[in-house]
Amino acid sequence: MPKKSKGTVGLRVLAINWRDIKHPETGGAEVHLHEILAHFVKWGHEVTQISSGFPGGEPETEIDGIRILRSGHWFNANFALPIFARRQIKSNSYDIVMEDINKLPFFMPLYTDLPVLGVIPHLFGTTVFREANWIIGSYVVMMEKLIPHIYKNNQFMVISPSTKDDLASRGIDPGRIEVVLCGLNHKLYRYLDLERFEDPTIVHLGRLRKYKSVEVAIRAIKIIRDKLPKARLVIIGDGPYKSVLEGVTEKLGVKDAVEFKGYIESEELVRYLNKAHLLINPSPKEGWGLTVVEANACGMPVVASDRPGLRDSVWMGETGFLAPYGDETAFAEKSVELLENRDLWYRMSKNALQRVKELTWERCAKEAESLVNKILGV
Numbered sequence: 001m002p003k004k005s006k007g008t009v010g011l012r013v014l015a016i017n018w019r020d021i022k023h024p025e026t027g028g029a030e031v032h033l034h035e036i037l038a039h040f041v042k043w044g045h046e047v048t049q050i051s052s053g054f055p056g057g058e059p060e061t062e063i064d065g066i067r068i069l070r071s072g073h074w075f076n077a078n079f080a081l082p083i084f085a086r087r088q089i090k091s092n093s094y095d096i097v098m099e100d101i102n103k104l105p106f107f108m109p110l111y112t113d114l115p116v117l118g119v120i121p122h123l124f125g126t127t128v129f130r131e132a133n134w135i136i137g138s139y140v141v142m143m144e145k146l147i148p149h150i151y152k153n154n155q156f157m158v159i160s161p162s163t164k165d166d167l168a169s170r171g172i173d174p175g176r177i178e179v180v181l182c183g184l185n186h187k188l189y190r191y192l193d194l195e196r197f198e199d200p201t202i203v204h205l206g207r208l209r210k211y212k213s214v215e216v217a218i219r220a221i222k223i224i225r226d227k228l229p230k231a232r233l234v235i236i237g238d239g240p241y242k243s244v245l246e247g248v249t250e251k252l253g254v255k256d257a258v259e260f261k262g263y264i265e266s267e268e269l270v271r272y273l274n275k276a277h278l279l280i281n282p283s284p285k286e287g288w289g290l291t292v293v294e295a296n297a298c299g300m301p302v303v304a305s306d307r308p309g310l311r312d313s314v315w316m317g318e319t320g321f322l323a324p325y326g327d328e329t330a331f332a333e334k335s336v337e338l339l340e341n342r343d344l345w346y347r348m349s350k351n352a353l354q355r356v357k358e359l360t361w362e363r364c365a366k367e368a369e370s371l372v373n374k375i376l377g378v
Helices: 028-042 078-089 125-130 134-147 161-169 215-225 242-252 266-275 290-297 327-341 344-360 361-376
Strands: 012-016 046-051 060-063 064-069 096-100 116-120 154-157 176-179 201-205 232-236 258-262 278-282 302-307 321-323
Touching: 012 028, 012 078, 012 176, 028 064, 028 096, 028 290, 028 361, 046 078, 096 361, 125 134, 154 161, 154 321, 154 361, 161 176, 176 344, 201 266, 201 290, 215 327, 232 266, 242 258, 278 290, 278 327, 278 344, 290 302, 302 327, 302 344, 302 361, 321 327, 327 344
Parallel strands: 012 046, 012 096, 046 064, 096 116, 116 154, 154 176, 201 232, 201 278, 232 258, 278 302, 302 321
Antiparallel strands: 060 064
């Protein structure tokens, strides 16, 4: 197919991401890229996405108008996908490559002369050692150290000021880094005006992985119960660290205060968030904090770590509180303050609902499209 000239309505975009939206372990980074690409398709652009394969995943499919090509597996994606992408580039005609760097970089500037836009939710840095052993962790850190050199002529799109600061601290020119805040699915995550649970209910939402530090929330509920004996912590989500966390609840003697609810389908999840009182996110680092604004859209204030990403998504003292990372006492004190002070809770709930109105995927995609046009000189 001949290449469309710049300045016409439709561009041909090749995106590359570790996972596509149908992958069983899809998370916020995959949602972010998919929403942008799906809007691109609506606006007349032609989009192909390359991602790793998974059991039951077809080699080629179409989702929301995006052509999805799958190759390789999770364990070799950073080698298999760029090679596969290079073959696609040679046999097709694209205007730009959008490389989502949310696990390991694919180093696409080494594989093509096309403009490459690096899309970065966040980089791990040394926080990777909270999840991986020293061999894997060292490999990730080493790969990230190469980013400023291999992408020395490329533009970046990041999802928070914290991620921009991180890249700039690594030696990347801030002038090549554009902040485009995430959007939110307002049709799904919305205020339903339901009656909240009778007992104070705190929710942790997300994949259960070691680096997410969910045990801080478990230790906090033990302290919270000294002030609010009926308070409970509901952990929504699943993951490889679940059995360890269950062991933590047993060791601390809080099994009766903690419920592992597992994965919940979207509509049921939204109803649950509309009935709970507070979201807690003790993670050491996020690109943005999507679960924070999802909770806000359901009228829930938040207590989260005062760490990159989360300090961007939480408006301190307005939509929730920030607490020192790993400090379960501070998490407990801020949680109790919110749960005991009815006027404060309602004020933060109202602020949260107001704040999320600006966070639309259409706005996010439009800003991303403007950046692509700027790179291409359209």
